Amino acid sequence: MTHAPKLTDPSDLDGLRLALAALDPDQRLSPLGIARIEISATAHLQVLPAVKEALATIGKTAPSAVMILTDTTPILRAGERLSVLVERQIEVEFSTRTICLDDGHEKLHADEMVLAMAAEAVKGADAIVTIGSGTMTDVGKIAAERNGGLPHVAVQTAASVDGFTDNVSVILRNGVKRTVPSRWPTIVLADVVTIGGAPREMNTAGFGEAISLFTAPADWYLSFLLGLDSTFHPASLAMLQAAAAEPPHWSAGIAMGDAFATCELTRLLALRGIVSGVSGTTACLSGVEHVISHMLDLHHAARHEAIGLHGAQVGVASLVASKLWREAIETDLIRPERLEKSDLAAIEARIAKAFGHLGDPIVQECQRDAQAKHMKVASNWDKFENLAAQWKDHAASFDKLVAPAETLRAALRDSGGPATFQSLEPSISPQLLHWAVANCFLMRSRFNLVDLLDMLGLWTDDRIAWAVADVLEDVTQ
Numbered sequence: 001m002t003h004a005p006k007l008t009d010p011s012d013l014d015g016l017r018l019a020l021a022a023l024d025p026d027q028r029l030s031p032l033g034i035a036r037i038e039i040s041a042t043a044h045l046q047v048l049p050a051v052k053e054a055l056a057t058i059g060k061t062a063p064s065a066v067m068i069l070t071d072t073t074p075i076l077r078a079g080e081r082l083s084v085l086v087e088r089q090i091e092v093e094f095s096t097r098t099i100c101l102d103d104g105h106e107k108l109h110a111d112e113m114v115l116a117m118a119a120e121a122v123k124g125a126d127a128i129v130t131i132g133s134g135t136m137t138d139v140g141k142i143a144a145e146r147n148g149g150l151p152h153v154a155v156q157t158a159a160s161v162d163g164f165t166d167n168v169s170v171i172l173r174n175g176v177k178r179t180v181p182s183r184w185p186t187i188v189l190a191d192v193v194t195i196g197g198a199p200r201e202m203n204t205a206g207f208g209e210a211i212s213l214f215t216a217p218a219d220w221y222l223s224f225l226l227g228l229d230s231t232f233h234p235a236s237l238a239m240l241q242a243a244a245a246e247p248p249h250w251s252a253g254i255a256m257g258d259a260f261a262t263c264e265l266t267r268l269l270a271l272r273g274i275v276s277g278v279s280g281t282t283a284c285l286s287g288v289e290h291v292i293s294h295m296l297d298l299h300h301a302a303r304h305e306a307i308g309l310h311g312a313q314v315g316v317a318s319l320v321a322s323k324l325w326r327e328a329i330e331t332d333l334i335r336p337e338r339l340e341k342s343d344l345a346a347i348e349a350r351i352a353k354a355f356g357h358l359g360d361p362i363v364q365e366c367q368r369d370a371q372a373k374h375m376k377v378a379s380n381w382d383k384f385e386n387l388a389a390q391w392k393d394h395a396a397s398f399d400k401l402v403a404p405a406e407t408l409r410a411a412l413r414d415s416g417g418p419a420t421f422q423s424l425e426p427s428i429s430p431q432l433l434h435w436a437v438a439n440c441f442l443m444r445s446r447f448n449l450v451d452l453l454d455m456l457g458l459w460t461d462d463r464i465a466w467a468v469a470d471v472l473e474d475v476t477q
């Protein structure tokens with residue numbers, strides 16, 4: 001008996017490639033460039049074979065020079081320093097050097113200085129090994145890219161983000177986070193004991209990011225149906241749907257480093273990285289919940305205040321996104337007679353009012369994005385009318401893409417991470433939350449459900465208050 005290749009197992013990459021190829025006969029997706037992902041309690045012991053395997057991809061064998069990149073964060077595995085454990089394995093067969101990147105910050109900043117430092121440090125190496133969380137891996141991907149595409153073994157030490165398994169890097173440019181193209185790591189080794197021992201807020205934030213899988217693809221699909229997104233691909237949607245087929249009932253124990261929960265989380269994040277990597281966009285995993293989180297970052301950055309953990313914010317905001325989506329799916333809210341073209345001048349005035357206190361450059365950027373969105377909407381108006389007229393049919397598709405807020409809330413609580421905005425660090429006041437949610441659709445050229453609700457005249461203060469009612473501390477306690 002033959003088994004159909006599965007879309008949900010990141011450790012069976014050949015199976016995943018086969019399954020994706022079957023759904024992508026025109027080969028529009030980017031090739032999945034990772035040779036192997038190992039997620040287990042013994043992955044840390046496989047660095048030497050992984051380095052050999054990675055070198056073999058460019059036809060090299062020993063003797064070769066292997067550079068290990070770490071930062072100043074002391075990472076222990078069962079009481080032992082992980083970098084020493086890794087170094088000991090490689091030096092048996094290769095000339096090995098460990099370079100600790102130190103930019104003076106408590107946590108490494110992936111800015112141009114650090115990227116240049118890393119690229120220079122690995123010059124002359126035949127392969128690199130990075131040990132660390134998302135930032136370290138992203139720096140390693142760029143250092144590998146700037147040196148002609150060096151084989152790169154990434155030893156993952158936290159389940160904090162989904163960027164371990166994609167081909168882009170999140171860097172800091174002029175103090176602002178930007179996603180830039182880099183390259184896939186050759187091999188990812190995710191030891192669940194080390195990951196389980198990472199600071200709890202890193203893994204619970206990773207879980208917050210992970211659950212946007214149960215809301216964001218709906219915004220991506222909506223945007224595609226309306227003719228506003230050219231990155232959509234049915235294979236990517238199938239993979240997202242397969243990954244989201246089961247709600248994450250396994251999240252209990254993430255904060256405690258429980259091996260099973262850590263393993264499931266690492267797998268889910270790995271799948272997310274792969275799907276956005278092959279799709280060539282983050283849009284498939286970034287919807288209403290992400291713009292709410294970006295709004296909070298915008299506010300804090302403009303006031304020079306500490307910015308909260310992205311995944312933690314996204315996790316709580318996913319509860320808001322889910323509530324709005326489920327209402328749209330389960331009721332007859334979306335009706336053609338409600339649909340009205342937005343007035344661009346009125347939108348620009350709303351942007352000026354909402355973002356004025358953050359400074360002119362931000363207002364102007366949002367207004368430029370709004371103009372671009374407005375033009376795209378105008379030229380696809382027939383699709384809007386069709387969508388509203390056939391909403392019932394479409395709702396059946398969206399139904400499969402969005403998990404109920406209560407399911408996600410229970411999973412988030414079980415994970416040990418924050419499930420309300422006030423319990424985030426920094427804490428978000430009800431006033432700030434209202435501002436962020438009310439205006440979230442005004443900050444970006446991407447279209448999501450809130451844009452549509454606004455065009456239907458449904459984005460009212462009452463609905464916003466209802467949407468955030470159970471992510472406020474006083475109600476949920």
Ligand SMILES: [Zn+2]
Pocket residue numbers: 209290310314
């Ligand atoms: Zn995210």
